[in-house]
Amino acid sequence: MTGGSAVGATDVWTLAVIAALGLVTVIARGFFLLSDREWQLPAWADRGLQYAPVAALAAVVLPEVVMVQGQWVGTLADGRLFAALAGAAAYAWRRNVLVTIAAGMTVYLPLHLGLGW
């Protein structure tokens, strides 16, 4: 879409870029699985990786809750803050992600659509 005028139209260049992006997904997700060579992960790295899942999710989640377009929200009048707290509380109560989503959206939608938070 080099012209920019053909919004919504399909072109071959874009399709090729999308195919290449699929390859990027394979390379990133399979990065350390590409080589057949034998090597052992050092013990310290193995220990450190125990913290990677929780760290990665927290790093993805927190900016989604407290930031807008890269800016700190700076106000409490934001439905996402209360929805996130309600979701976390619901998880602590029921240990169920479905309940977390339901409780969070029950708080979020009225605040967001009703009050514009």
Add this chain to the structure above:
Amino acid sequence: MFFMPRLIRHPAFRLGARDMWPQAPGIAAWGLMTGVAMVKSGMSVTESVLMTLLVFAGSAQLAAIPLIVAGAPVWVILATAFCVNLRFVVFSLHLRPHLMHLPRHERLAHAYFTADLTYALYTRRFAHPGANAAERCEREAYLAGNCCVNWSSWVGSSLLGTALAHVIPTHWGLGFAGTLCLIGVLCSLATSRLRIVAAAVAGAAAVAAWALPLRLNIMVAIAAAVLLCMTLEQLRPARRGGTA
């Protein structure tokens, strides 16, 4: 991969699918809004469908779309997507000992389908690689069951979002259900004090380092949290060797 009969027949496949089910609505809400976003950003329906089916990486897609629409150089688009996907490189390092007994094409197929939530749920259930053939097969089937539900709900909802792009307004904020889903899984992973510290440090670092380009703030956050928690572990040698 979830389309291999030998994995589908394994009882652990159902277990993996069952563990992923509660997350499905959150993944679906998020996929739906990604589908809507692709079309609203000016991509054609064909392009959106192809992107959903091939790229299968929500955050990389959302980062690449404005660049594609603006006609940015190919290498910039691909480098951006790779950087946004850098956390998956860490995941692949973690999964390596679990999958290395497989031939390369099967390893890569598993890896391709392993997104954030499948990685989180898999490593929550299996902290260590299988010691024998039966255990390795069980792990593979569990991962496949996980991926099956995750992939279906993401791709199905994303295609639906592409079809309904002009009916669903983005200002409803339905995509926030995806964030709530991640919050639920995050809570389920925070099973020790050090892991709670890791989550807090990573979250704070990701916000503080937001200004970095290409979403490198996520890598900085993971590195900071992992290094700090390893240091804290060293300071408390009596607790080492536990499940952390």
